[in-house]
Amino acid sequence: MNQKEIFDSLVRNAFDFLERAVTEFESFPKYSVIHFCAAVEMILKARLMREHWSLIVSKPEQANYARFVSGDFISVTMDEARARLRDIARVEIPNEAFDSFRTIAKHRNKMVHFFHCDVDSEGKAKQQIVSEQCRSWFYLYRQLDRWGAHFSDFNSDIARAEILMKSHRKYLSAKYKALKPELEKVKKGGNTPKKCSVCSYKSAVPEAIDEVISPVACLVCDHSEIQVEIDCPHCLRSISIAGEGHSRCRHCGKKINPEHLVAALSDPSAMYRSYKDGGEDCDPANCGECCGYHTVVMRKGMYFCTNCFSTSDNVEQCQWCNESSTGSMNDTYLSGCEHCEGKAGWEADD
Template structure:
């Protein structure tokens, strides 16, 4: 077997576990959690496989191909997989996504290693499990779409899992109905609930930054997200983008990139006037959270990153390179910012 064969085998096994995790929920919710979590971990490892097989081994410096092929090795933890995907593949998994995976893993660990109340007949516990599945699948599905170059051969499995998850959400309908008074009160107060990207119920209460950007909390599954509403740059149809600046238009299938969001969300007239008046706070800034270069645009009194959807109430100039950044620039003269190495780095290179 070559590396591609190993990747295909690992990914196929992961989707098999994912399918079992969804299907088993009715009769065996405990094993549903275990299998669903295993699928998430295997898909992260499969992404590492596309860099090199040894990255799946806990100690790559001791990796042995013969032992690896025989399955005789200790594999990376979820935390190690995330770190290697970030540091070696250069693709960070956002905190909200990883925290969702971590919550699922903690639930799995309790079921395996400690006493766990019987959840078979516990409606509240089953609703919690489905909520965790919905949140994790939302983030995992987005990662698989982002990694389409590697997982394009498994589009049928991804579509099938997504379709199965939609049926899985029926277990949350009781909770949704019970929330009707609270949702009605939110509507009366002017906070019209929106559809949650994770569970699909119109139970996400918006806290609007402005007429296009809102932070939402779903009362059904506890999923949190930031939504941006724009017209698709390709077909001009309205689209809603959640949590990060990469999306595919549901109307035309066109790719929506962070630069599209930056152009749409930038008040070009205000920028022109501000620059003419010497107000450099309207210049595009760098993001201190995701290290995005010029991905931060000003929206009234807030600064919004079109790459990771992080918000800040101010920007500061790097004391070394003068680039505007969100985050703390107090020691940037010496250490620099995310796009320079400061005085220390300059002297080292010199």
């Protein structure tokens, strides 16, 4: 087998495990957790393999291609895969996504190496498993969309998995029905629940920052995110962007990037007034959390990143290049910020 054949086999195996996790959940919830975790790990390893096959070997310096092809090697852990994707492939997996993957992995480890006393019972344990799997698929689906060029041969498998996961959410219907009185009470109080991006129930209770940005917490699946309501820049229909500024319009299917959100959310007059009152800048700022360039806009005295959806109370200027950022700009005159090399770098270039 060549590397392409191994990659394809790995990805097909991942989707096979994912399908088993969903279809066997009712009868074998324990194996559902094990299979789902295996699917997530295989997708991460497959993306890492796109950089180089040796990167999915636990000790790359000892990698042997003949042993790799035969499957005779120890592969990376989930944490190692993330670190190598970040440090070598320069592919970042957001913290909230990886936290979701690790939760699944912890339950898998408990079952494989010890036991999970509640997993075969009805009720809350099963609801929790479905919530965690739906949340992990939400993030994994988003990563696969970003890695589209690497997984384009598997678009039909990804679409099938999305359909399967939608059917999987039916196990949360009992919890949603039980929560309806509480959700009605919330609605009567003027805080209408929104549709949750993970479980699809209108059970995400908002806490508005302003008229378009709302942190929400779902009472059904416990997922928390920030939702932004804008008009799609492509088809002009109203949409909700959840979690971070990389999504697709549910109407036209076109991508919504941070640049689109900057254009939709920027209030030049407010930023200029802030600048006149002693603020650092009247242009979009950079993000100290995700290192996004000009992804931060000002919203009613708060700074909001359209890339990672983080918020901050203030921005500071780099002491060398004068770029504004939500991160600390202390000691940046010499070393620079994320977007410059400072005085030391400038002198080194000379």
